[in-house]
Amino acid sequence: MRSPKSPVLTIDGLIKDVGPLPTLDGKMLRVVSDxxxxxxxxxxxxxxxxxxxxxxxxxxxxxxxxxxxxxxxxLLGADPGTAGAELRARVxxxxxxxxxxxSARPIPLLRHIAGMYRNPRPLDELVxxxxxxxxxxxNVRRLSGGQKQRLALAAALIGNPEVLFLDEPSAGLDPxxxxxxxxxxxxxxxxxxxxxxxxxxxDDAQRLADYVYIxxxxxxxAEGTVAQLLQHNMPETPHRDHVRTLHFEALPGLDFTxxxxxxxxxxxxxxxxxxxxxALTPEDLAALTAWWAHHGIMPGSLSMEARSLEDVFLDISxxxxx
Amino acid sequence: xTTATGSAPAPLLRRILxxxxxxAATMLRNGxxxxxxxxxxxxxxxxxxxxxxxxxLGDSRVNVxxxxxxxxxxxxxxxxxxxIATGFDRRYGVLRFLSxxxxxxxxxxxxxxxxxxxxxxxxxxxxxxxxxxxxxxxxPLGALPGLCMLVLGAAAFTALGLxxxxxxxxxxxxxxxxxxxxxLGALGGIVIPMQRxxxxxxNTVHLLPSGSLGEGLRDAFLHGAVxxxxxxxxxxxxxxxxxxxxxxxxWN
Numbered sequence: 001m002r003s004p005k006s007p008v009l010t011i012d013g014l015i016k017d018v019g020p021l022p023t024l025d026g027k028m029l030r031v032v033s034d035x036x037x038x039x040x041x042x043x044x045x046x047x048x049x050x051x052x053x054x055x056x057x058x059x060x061x062x063x064x065x066x067x068x069x070x071x072x073x074x075l076l077g078a079d080p081g082t083a084g085a086e087l088r089a090r091v092x093x094x095x096x097x098x099x100x101x102x103s104a105r106p107i108p109l110l111r112h113i114a115g116m117y118r119n120p121r122p123l124d125e126l127v128x129x130x131x132x133x134x135x136x137x138x139n140v141r142r143l144s145g146g147q148k149q150r151l152a153l154a155a156a157l158i159g160n161p162e163v164l165f166l167d168e169p170s171a172g173l174d175p176x177x178x179x180x181x182x183x184x185x186x187x188x189x190x191x192x193x194x195x196x197x198x199x200x201x202x203d204d205a206q207r208l209a210d211y212v213y214i215x216x217x218x219x220x221x222a223e224g225t226v227a228q229l230l231q232h233n234m235p236e237t238p239h240r241d242h243v244r245t246l247h248f249e250a251l252p253g254l255d256f257t258x259x260x261x262x263x264x265x266x267x268x269x270x271x272x273x274x275x276x277x278x279a280l281t282p283e284d285l286a287a288l289t290a291w292w293a294h295h296g297i298m299p300g301s302l303s304m305e306a307r308s309l310e311d312v313f314l315d316i317s318x319x320x321x322x
Numbered sequence: 323x324t325t326a327t328g329s330a331p332a333p334l335l336r337r338i339l340x341x342x343x344x345x346a347a348t349m350l351r352n353g354x355x356x357x358x359x360x361x362x363x364x365x366x367x368x369x370x371x372x373x374x375x376x377x378x379l380g381d382s383r384v385n386v387x388x389x390x391x392x393x394x395x396x397x398x399x400x401x402x403x404x405x406i407a408t409g410f411d412r413r414y415g416v417l418r419f420l421s422x423x424x425x426x427x428x429x430x431x432x433x434x435x436x437x438x439x440x441x442x443x444x445x446x447x448x449x450x451x452x453x454x455x456x457x458x459x460x461x462p463l464g465a466l467p468g469l470c471m472l473v474l475g476a477a478a479f480t481a482l483g484l485x486x487x488x489x490x491x492x493x494x495x496x497x498x499x500x501x502x503x504x505x506l507g508a509l510g511g512i513v514i515p516m517q518r519x520x521x522x523x524x525n526t527v528h529l530l531p532s533g534s535l536g537e538g539l540r541d542a543f544l545h546g547a548v549x550x551x552x553x554x555x556x557x558x559x560x561x562x563x564x565x566x567x568x569x570x571x572x573w574n
Contacts, residue, residue, distance in 0.1 A: 063422055065573070085331040085424040099419025101411060103348065115340045116424045118330040159423065160329045 002211065002223075004040025008076055008163045008194035009062055011037050015070035016057050016218075031057050033218040035071075039196045039211075041162070044189050046209035047198040048309070050317065054218040055198035056096060059165055062196070063093050076163060089117055092161030096168050098152040102141035106132050106151050109140070110158055117159040126154045129184065131177075145172025153181060157188075164188065166197040170204050182208060202309040212309070216317040232312050243307040246276045249300040250292075259291045260284045272300075277307065331424030341425055341433025346440040349403055358503070359398045359445060364452055366513055367391045371456055379515055380544050384456045388449065389539035390513035392472055395445040396535065397506065400438045400476040402499040405483030408434065409495035412487060417573050427573070431484070438480050442472065463546030471542055471549075474556045475535035481563035482531065488571030506532035515540060528552075531559045 016032040032054040039045035047055045060066040062073055064080035064087075073080055078087045100109065107127065114120035127133050130150045135143060143151065149172055156164060169185070170178050185208060189195055199205055205212050206226050214222040214229070222232055230243060252272040260266065264278035292299065331337065349355050370376055370387035380386040411417050421427045446469075450458070460468070487495050506512060509523065511533030516524050527533035528551065538552030 065418055065422065085334070085337075085426055085429075088422060088426060089331040089424045090329045091422070093419065093422040095415050095419055095422075097415040099415035101348070101416045102414060103352070112340065112344050113423060116332055116337050118332050155419070162329060 002038060004038055004043060004211075006041040007038050008041050009037070009039040009045075009196060010074045011035060011058065011062060011071065012073075013071040014058060014061060014068055014073065016054075016061060016066065017069045018057075030069075031218055032061075035213075035215060035218065035220055037213045037220070037223075039163075039194055041194045042189060042192045043210040044185065044195045044197065044208050046205040046212045047196070047215055048202065048205045048209075048212050048313065049198075049200060049215035051200055053200075053215045055200075055215055056167055058215065059167060059196060059198055063091070063165055064088075089159060090162045092156035092159060092164045094149075094152045094156040094164075094166045094169065096171065098148050100140045100148065100152060100155065102139065104140050105137065106140070106143075106154075107136045109151075110154055113155050114158045119160060120158050121160045123158070126157060130154050131180065144174075146174045146177040149173055150177060150181065153184070161193070163194045163196070166195065168199055169197055170199070170201060202313060206309045214313060214316060221316050222312070226309060229309060229312050230307050232316070242279060242281075243277070244280045244304050245307055245311065246280060246288075246302075246304045247274070248302045249273050250297050254297075256288075256291070259287055277311070280304075334429070337425050337429050338432045338436060341420075341429060342436025342440060345407070345433055345437035349399070349407065349437060349441050350444075352403075352407075355403045355407075358402055359395065359441060360448055363391050363394050363398065363445070363449065366394060366507075367449065367452060367456075370513065375514070375518070379517060382457055382459075384453060384458045385460070385544060386515065386540065387513070388453045388458050388460070389468070389543045390515070390536050391449055391453075392446060392468075393475060393512045393532070393535045393539050394507050395449060396442060396472055396476045397479050397503060397512065397532065399441045399445065400479035401483040402503045403441075404434060404438055404480060405487045405499040406492070406496050408484060408487035409490075409492035412573065413492045415574070421573065434484075435477075435480055438476055439473070442476055446472070460543040461546035464542035464544070467546075467548045468539055468542035471535065471538040471552065471556075474553065474560070475531065475538070478531045478535070478556045478559040478563065481560050481567055484571065485563050485567040488567055488573075506530065510536075512536040529555060531556060534559075 014032050014035040015030065017028040017030050019028040020026040021029055035054065035058050037045065047058060049055050057066060061068045062075055062080055064083065067081060076087060076090055080087065110123055110127070114123060127136065130153060132151060132154060135147050140148065140151070149169070153169070169181060173181060185195060197208065209226060211225055212223065212229055213220055222229060249272055252268070256266040260276065261281065261284055264276055264280065264284065266274050266276045269275050367387055371383045376383050376386040417430065420430050425433070483499065486498055490498070508514065509519065510530050511519065511527035512535065516527050516533060516537060519527060528537060534552035534555035538549040538556070541547045541549040
């Protein structure tokens with residue numbers, strides 16, 4: 001595990017059982033079996049994983065909303081399972097389902113929550129910044145998904161927290177809101193806030209996160225900066241930073257042995273459909289096209305893209321539907 | 323945006339008062355809750371004073387009716403109203419969100435109790451304002467024990483409401499608390515005194531929170547007396563339901 005300069009959250013070997021569940025003959029279900037992570041001040045730390053991987057359970061244990069079964073959690077130097085109002089005042093939480101009363105109006109609700117803090121953030125600034133003034137007279141129940149998310153973010157920020165938890169922050173956001181929310185998150189990070197977010201969207205993690213923990217089936221499976229993760233399981237070469245995936249379609253059953261560098265294998269994924277993944281060099285591309293020219297082959301289609309976090313994730317956690 | 327360091331909670335008492343005020347205002351703005359909390363009890367009061375249902379149980383119909391109506395008010399607000407609101411707040415994650423703020427779980431519960439008491443005060447004032455012109459003359463010695471009994475009854479019903487709201491789906495909370503409001507209100511010894519219930523019911527009703535609150539309030543306001551049995555039964559319900567709610571309340 002890494003050690004950031006100024007850690008705000010440390011989770012060590014978290015275990016969480018739920019139940020007893022009638023569907024398991026009254027037995028307990030272990031939803032988190034071994035998750036460890038460190039999040040630092042002035043950083044966005046992402047927990048990335050499929051739905052049901054244990055991300056929300058992990059951060060709810062860190063927020064003190066769920067009691068852990070085992071392991072240790074330190075949030076701003078305290079144990080969130082037993083800490084009181086002093087700790088809660090320093091931590092902002094945006095829940096996955098918002099947690100806002102449907103009959104409330106945005107401004108009175110924010111004002112009410114602000115009253116729980118000694119030095120809340122100025123309401124007008126937040127309202128304006130998150131565009132809440134455009135729907136300030138509408139009940140929460142009539143707000144769109146994106147408006148609800150923006151209001152929930154304002155509610156999490158009104159107390160001026162040092163640590164911010166965001167559970168699936170871009171769920172339900174339209175592209176404009178998403179842009180707005182992402183800009184704000186980056187700005188808050190730059191001002192020194194420690195931000196921990198969960199997401200199942202690779203794109204969110206790729207755009208926002210300074211450090212990513214990939215969680216699968218209740219345990220850590222990989223971690224690193226986005227750049228490091230993109231090189232995950234790739235051999236050591238001078239070209240590790242341009243890992244690409246190449247697709248093309250041609251005659252079925254071609255043998256490409258020896259065409260590309262040794263560590264890059266071309267697989268025929270379907271009849272006549274080929275994929276090569278690895279640190280491709282310009283020389284590799286030249287060799288491949290020369291081979292086609294030599295054999296008189298014109299590919300039916302040809303595309304190349306950078307390896308995405310999604311590819312890494314699927315490589316790690318498997319491609320089958322669970 | 324800037325991040326200041328040293329975020330701190332507002333003082334505990336201020337947090338609880340704020341939450342109490344917020345929840346009370348939410349209750350009073352909700353039309354259905356107002357019908358349950360004010361309109362139906364007043365209709366019952368008028369109904370009982372214009373019909374001979376309570377004749378022969380005291381010196382006047384209204385004197386017998388008002389204590390039961392006050393008990394009904396406590397059940398409306400503490401059990402049915404508060405139970406339904408809490409059940410839906412639980413569904414929408416409001417309880418979980420508020421418990422991550424400095425308010426916390428204990429502050430949230432304290433705020434709810436405060437809101438119940440605040441609404442109850444308003445109900446007592448309204449019922450009294452209607453009952454005095456109808457000729458209500460309570461025993462002056464019964465005022466203090468009566469009000470204490472009312473608060474104790476509200477505590478028992480708040481604990482029961484939280485127990486239901488925290489353990490079943492909000493739709494079920496809605497059904498259970500409304501159904502019990504009608505059943506206990508009519509047959510549980512609240513507005514109709516025990517003597518007017520079937521003999522079988524008389525033996526059990528005084529063990530219910532409804533029967534003990536109804537009888538306790540009638541003894542206080544009609545005779546200026548403290549009904550020790552009723553106090554014990556209500557205390558028992560408060561402690562049992564409170565302990566069960568603490569044990570089984572699910573926040574999500």
